[in-house]
Amino acid sequence: MNTIDKIQKSLANFSKSERKVAEVILADPQLAIQCSIATLAKMADVSEPTVNRFCRRLDTKGFPDFKLHLAQSLANGTPYVSRHVEANDSAEAYTAKIFESSMAALDSAKQSIDASAVNRAVDMLTQADQISFFGLGASSAVAHDAQNKFFRFNIPVSCFDDVLMMRMSCINAREGTVIVLFSHTGRTKALVEVARLARENHAQVIALTAKDSPLARECTLALTMDVPEDTDLYMPMASRLAQMVAVDVLATGFTLRRGPRFRENLKRVKEALKESRFEKPQGL
Amino acid sequence: MNTIDKIQKSLANFSKSERKVAEVILADPQLAIQCSIATLAKMADVSEPTVNRFCRRLDTKGFPDFKLHLAQSLANGTPYVSRHVEANDSAEAYTAKIFESSMAALDSAKQSIDASAVNRAVDMLTQADQISFFGLGASSAVAHDAQNKFFRFNIPVSCFDDVLMMRMSCINAREGTVIVLFSHTGRTKALVEVARLARENHAQVIALTAKDSPLARECTLALTMDVPEDTDLYMPMASRLAQMVAVDVLATGFTLRRGPRFRENLKRVKEALKESRFEKPQGL
DNA sequence: CATTCTAATGTAGCTAAATTACAAAACTCG
């Protein structure tokens, strides 16, 4: 836990002199870590042992150890904390907040994703002879994105954001069909039913969804991530970002699994796109 | 600059004994910052002053100061550096790398986005009586996502990922029409032409694209972001993530501009979705 | 190949910083 926060939180538990120390440190932590215990004591107008006791109270071995801890939390420089947008934020403020919340969400997704599940999902995808991506609402964009990525791999892919089409597609599913479902909550009734239908038709079902959700239970493999829910009105829907990155991960795993010959192919696809573009001025 | 990197870089300039110190520190930096100069000297099998000289060579005041610097760079815990996927990375490795690269890309986008351009874009969007989102290829998913978001605002929105449809839509454009184009490179010929056509038909054109690109020049307002290009084969296409976050930013700006009455409405839309979901078990 | 100079490393002593033990002061509660 962040040392600065810790000090702030313990502020009430400190004695009078200890609080003086805390205030001096909080006022300029960067300065504090460069001070000796003597200078800091003088600045706070307390004795040296008081400073030492203050350090111990924060579960450090002593003053030097405390400085180390403090230095570490300073360096952390707010590593993307999710902050909510306020009604009278400036454009600058809400832009920064949304980007930061998005990064925080990705970080949390990264922490919680299970690499072995990724591996199994890649297994299933590489063995598929047909892949379908299904997403409703906000997740439909993710499904589109996934289609676009896997399309380049030159395997039959399809993508639906319409429940009827999904159901029809499920009925035509075979053993080699892999269906990937995107749903943040994993509680969308229609999608859960689609998953069941797909399985009844012997398709393999991968779901990018919430842990322990109805959808997660209904599929062959659940690839789950913890993404802080957007309790906010100003709905940045971080979950679909995490899903898209997860799609990148799967696509990457796919290309890695397919080996170097396959990657050569991809390079050619990329180059084929160049013709449709204006030349980029070389140099500059 | 990161102290660890600094050590690694200076490795060549060190003397034999200094290098021994460097190696011990690099082997376990976390341990090193807890050691006294004596223990560290013993571990590296050198004398104490050698350790001290080593610290000085890295522009620190001495051993304690060096530890502080080291602690800070450790805390930074690789603050999202873009690292490329290697052919024999494990699932764990490439998953982490892709998430980190994505976060790094968002960070760079955040740094480079122009808040005043955001503000003007929001201006245009709030005054629009019709909004269209256009994207081709990888950006089509972004356009879909944008449609999904703005659709909730109860204004006429459309979305196309097909050039012919885009052109038709442009021809029907009026003064109050705002067209938002998504293109990472800003060099896709078809899209640049669409932008021109739209402007000829008096539509307002906003482009989320690269700075100084043909597309940026052809539109009313260019909302540009620097996103590290994916020179990589394993194409995580970070740009579309940045674009999606930018869409969040615009949507947020939109709701803020529309005021509290409007936000009440949004809440109702969100609640309307609940019926289509399975109940979430309260508590747990 | 020897000699000399320089750079590198270590030893020992010194200084300053941090910690401990204890005593004094302040505060609490009967």
Next chain:
DNA sequence: CGAGTTTTGTAATTTAGCTACATTAGAATG
């Protein structure tokens, strides 16, 4: 108001880090 507890400070001790100097290893030159 006084016994007990907590808080704070003083002084002594310990420890860590640094400096000055000596020694050694290595490079360069005759």
